[in-house]
Amino acid sequence: MQLLQGAFDVAGQGAGRTALVSGEAGIGKTSLVTQLVAELRDSRVLWGGCEALFSPRPLGPLYDMADALGSKLKAMLGLEGRRVELFTSFLANLQESRETTVIVLEDLHWADAATLDLVKFLGRRIQRVRALLVLSYRDDELGERHPLQMVLGDLPADAVVRVPLLPLSEAGVAELARRARHSADGVYAATGGNPFFVTEALRAEGMPATVRDAVLARAARQTPAVRALLDLAAIVPARIEADLIDAILAPDRADIAAALASGLLTADGRSYAFRHELARFAIEQALPAPLAATLHGKMLACLERREPPVATSRLVHHASGAGDSSAVLKYALHAGDEAASHGAHREAASLYATALVHADALAPAERAGLLERLSYQCYLIDQNDKAIAARAAALPIWRELGDLQHEGLTLRWLSRLHWFGGHKQEAEEYASQAVELLQDLPDDEAYAWALSNRSQLYMLSGHTDESVEWGTRAIDLATRIGSHEVLAHALNNVGTARYAAGLSDGRPMIERSLEISLAHDYEEHVARCHANFVATAVKNRDYAEARLQIAAATRYFTARDLDSWSNYIEAWQARLDFEQGQWDAAATTAIRLANSHGVAPVTRMCALTVLVRLRMRRGDPGVKELMEELKTLASASGELQRLAPVAAALAEDACLRDAADAVDPLVLQAYTMAEQRQDPRSRGELRYWCQKLGLADPGPEGTEAPYALQLSGQWREAAQAWDRLGCPYERALALLDGDEAAMREALAIFESLGATATVRRCREHLRCAGVRGVARGPRATTSANPAGLTSRELEILALLTDGLSNAQIAGKLVRSEKTVDHHISAILRKLDARSRGEAVSIASRLGFGTTGGDVVGRA
Known part of the structure; x- marks a missing residue:
């Protein structure tokens, strides 16, 4: 009650809070919240709950509180395509209230996807309003992949109060x-x-x-x-x-x-x-x-x-x-469509699956259509195997009916779904089948989709000329038949292929795709445009442009909660921060994505690559396990854009371990592919590391400019080029090939980045070059403990153990909160911990204790 009352008091001052009341069934969550509401007399209470229906009603809690929300909001409930406006109006309602509002959402473990979107929308903005958002749920029913788990993980930690309810004691x-x-x-x-x-x-x-x-x-x-x-x-x-x-x-x-x-x-x-x-x-x-x-x-x-x-x-x-099959079909299909229109894709998939159990009486075409609807919803909620199974079940029905258009569209979808599942060969086979089947229907939209799908696969695998050829055919056909959606899709494919190849007309094509998608509210295609802009800008090292595009994408995603795309762009944000030396920020983002469940493989690969290279350069634990997963994912993708960063990480790791005789075969595989694709970025980095390992003696031709300078021995010019780009680690690598002053500068840069493993190799390099006065390792105070924590980090860990907040630690040490944040990030990284509490627990297991406020290591 004290925690909840305190959160309410803070909310009443204009800084809203979210209270998470959790515990097993029967633990007393409702009793606690009821008592809270009874004591908060000077407040407005909005109370709604989720129900254990076979499929919950989308936004059910809002219906419970509809009478208290006013006629405008009440009228918006149930209207298709108005979810963003509804949420925004609800937020405005809270902002306009003169009283502090208590919003109670009960039993969120049963919540539909639309209600979870509402929770995420409010939770991310609660600090702007005078409101206490009380969320109750059964934490013992939340599995690792439960959608509520992911929503709770995305709430801003500084605005959340956790109230876990424990069982009664034996004395009680x-x-x-x-x-x-x-x-x-x-x-x-x-x-x-x-x-x-x-x-x-x-x-x-x-x-x-x-x-x-x-x-x-x-x-x-x-x-x-x-x-x-x-x-x-x-x-x-x-x-x-x-x-x-x-x-x-x-x-x-x-x-x-x-x-x-x-x-x-x-x-x-x-x-x-x-x-x-x-x-x-x-x-x-x-x-x-x-x-x-x-x-x-x-x-x-x-x-x-x-x-x-x-x-x-x-x-x-x-x-x-x-057990009324006809009624199930009648209502489940309608409810499924309603749920899908609200963005409740999990509920839509569940409803369509329920209808499918009773679908024996449906005509073949209706049954196939139901399978397609089920497949699409499964595709959206990351149940790719079920999505493939449903499409595969629809395929023989369309063939039996002789419906070439639907058969071709199904083949195109099977290609897309197998690509998402990491099955590149199957994706290619289905794509070819779709084109072959539909080529006798030259003016059909299904054929346009098949052409654009073929272009997309070529774009994703780095075959620029082929992507442009097939995409241009799709653009021409889409223009002729007036299909705006295919046109937007194909323009994006061709534009991205040309933009990534450094051709000036690529970017305007993506911009036109974005314009069409915004005009017709094609949310997925808008998201793809933003994602391709960001990824290509980072790949081309146009970091300023990448940051502008990330900001634009964030503004678009804010009101829409398109998590699959926002996560993808966050992964590229992590890579951008990593390449520009902002390693703590990169690590924070990469760890969050790597620890999140349901993240798409392409997003996970990008995050894991950043995390592996950070841990490798810093000498942190857990590299081997992550690298094995990363190799498996990248190999299954078969794409240079996934393989090249992993191969570069493997090659650099071999250099840091002085293991040139045990280089992973994936390095030469990606190196050969980069040469075949004539990709300057991949060529440059892989040529550089292969030269260091003695695997090849390549020339500078066809690589990006800084690597071309390094490969030709112009270390000073290369260092200047990396400096202009804002890549400190690569600058230090270039300086390491220079004179004594340059090598010492390189060492200083590596030390400032916290690249412990690289620093160790750098010192060996300097000593071998005859440079005197090079320290041999970290200070004794740092190496005296198994985690490699500095004295300051040990001191801060002691204060964490005492339960102090960042602000309190900053005050005690007379340091800024930002400095304390950096130290805590380093502690979490070195201890391989996900949270402050986990860091304290790990430190205890490693044998650290507190003595007079200081943490000391015990061997």
């Missing part, structure tokens, strides 16, 4: 038993201290073996009429409207009073709900299948007649429970 359980005049023997052991378990066990007669038995025992003591009421309420998640119970059962007041007196149900005037969701679930699971189907059927019939119409997802829930 004994006190409850004493107050209930019940024996405490065995209660704690049987319940684990869960408040709901304890309460139900103490209310039951005798000690039940499980809570399920406790709930069912209480239900069994009711009259048949009351038990019928409980059974009906149990098939409806969250709450059931009173008029529905009246319509189906027509209970008398005595039966309703008895149901409420049982302690299982509660009432709020217009609806009834189980006091605990676990109780509802226990009764629902105990229902005989025929009785459950009958109750679902009656509920479905009532809801179908209801005015105004109820959420389609509720109809799907009861149609599924009733």
Whole structure:
């Protein structure tokens, strides 16, 4: 309560906060939040919850609070394509409120994708409003890939208060038993201290073996009429409207009073709900299948007649429970389309999958269309194997029907999906099949898509001429038949291929693609334009342009939460920071992406490459394991843009370890490919490292300018070129080939970057060159501990152990917060930790302790 009250007080000063109330089912989350709301009298409360429907209603919590949001917002609910405007209006509503607002969103572990998008939207902006956003969820039901897990990880840490609820202690359980005049023997052991378990066990007669038995025992003591009421309420998640119970059962007041007196149900005037969701679930699971189907059927019939119409997802829930295939198909398809329009792609996929189970009665073309809808939603939510399986199942249906257009489009999609899955050969085969099948339909949009898909594959693999040839054909056809979407897609492919090759007309083509995509609201194509602008600018070392494009992309993504694309651009941001010597920033971004689940392989490869090279240069642990994963991903992609950075990392690693006789075969594979593709960037870096390893004696021709200077022995000019580009590490490598003064300058640069492993090799190089007075290693205070922490870092780690914030540490050490941030980043990196708490834990395991506020190493 103190944590929540404190967060509310800060929010009331205009700096909103998010409170995460978590714990297992029955731990008391609702009780805590209810008590908080009761004590905060001078505030506006907006309360909504998520439900355990077969597929939740998109933005269900907003419907719960709709009456309190005003007519404008209420009117926007349910309108297709208005999600961004709806969220923005909700935020404006909070900003305009004179009172501090408490927004309660319960049971987020059941949230639909649109509701999670709302949480992310509000959570990222909560500091701008006078509001406390209270999110409750069952943390024991969040697997590693649960979508809520990723949303919580993206919330700004400085605006989040975590309130984990723990079970009752054994003494607490004994006190409850004493107050209930019940024996405490065995209660704690049987319940684990869960408040709901304890309460139900103490209310039951005798000690039940499980809570399920406790709930069912209480239900069994009711009259048949009351038990019928409980059974009906149990098939409806969250709450059931009173008029529905009246319509189906027509209970008398005595039966309703008895149901409420049982302690299982509660009432709020217009609806009834189980006091605990676990109780509802226990009764629902105990229902005989025929009785459950009958109750679902009656509920479905009532809801179908209801005015105004109820959420389609509720109809799907009861149609599924009733086993009514025709109703499932009718409502699941509509609800799936509705969910997709709200951006609730997970729910859409679930609904389409439910419909597919009942799709035997559909005509072949309708069944194939359903498979395509399911495939597309799976593609959007990173369930690529399911997406491929659904498209593959649709393919023979279109062939049997003789529908060449749909067959060709399916082949094109199978090509795209296999590319996403890392199966380059299959992607190429399907792409060729699509073109061959559709070439006899020269004026068809499906053929235009096949041509553009072929161009895209060539662009991605670095075949510029082929990409331009196929893309130009797609542009001509799309223009002739008036297909704006194919035109935008093909312009992007051709423009990116030419822009990456350094041709001046490439960029305007991407800009035209972006203009078309914005005009027609093709969000995916807009995102692709931004991504290709950023990636190509970084690849061409046009870092100023890359930063401008990242800023533009961020502005576009802010209101849309297109995470797959924003993550991709963040990976390139990490690479940009890495190449420009901003290693701590690069590491922070790369670690976040590497530790995130569901990140696309192309994004993960970029982040892992940055992380591997940072750890390798700094001598940090964990390089080998990450490198093996990286090699597997890059090899499966078969693309030079993925292989070349990995090969460069492998070659540099061999140089740092003085292991020229054990170079990974991937290095020469990528080197050969770079020569074949005549790619200046890849050629330059790989030629440089291969020359250092004695694997080749290449010339400077055809490489980017700084590497050409280095390869020709012009170290001073190369260092100046790297300096103009803003690449300190590469500048130091060039200086290392120079005279004594240049070599000493190189050593200083490596030390300033924290490149411990490179510094060690640099010192050896200087000593071999006869340079005197070169220190042999880090100071004794740094090497005295297994993690290589400096004295200052050890001091800060001690203060972290004491629970001090960055600001408090800065004040204690008389340093700026930014300096403390840098030190903490270094501590996390050296300890291979993901958080401050994990760093403290790791330090303890390594044998560090505190003595008078200082951390000391014990060998």
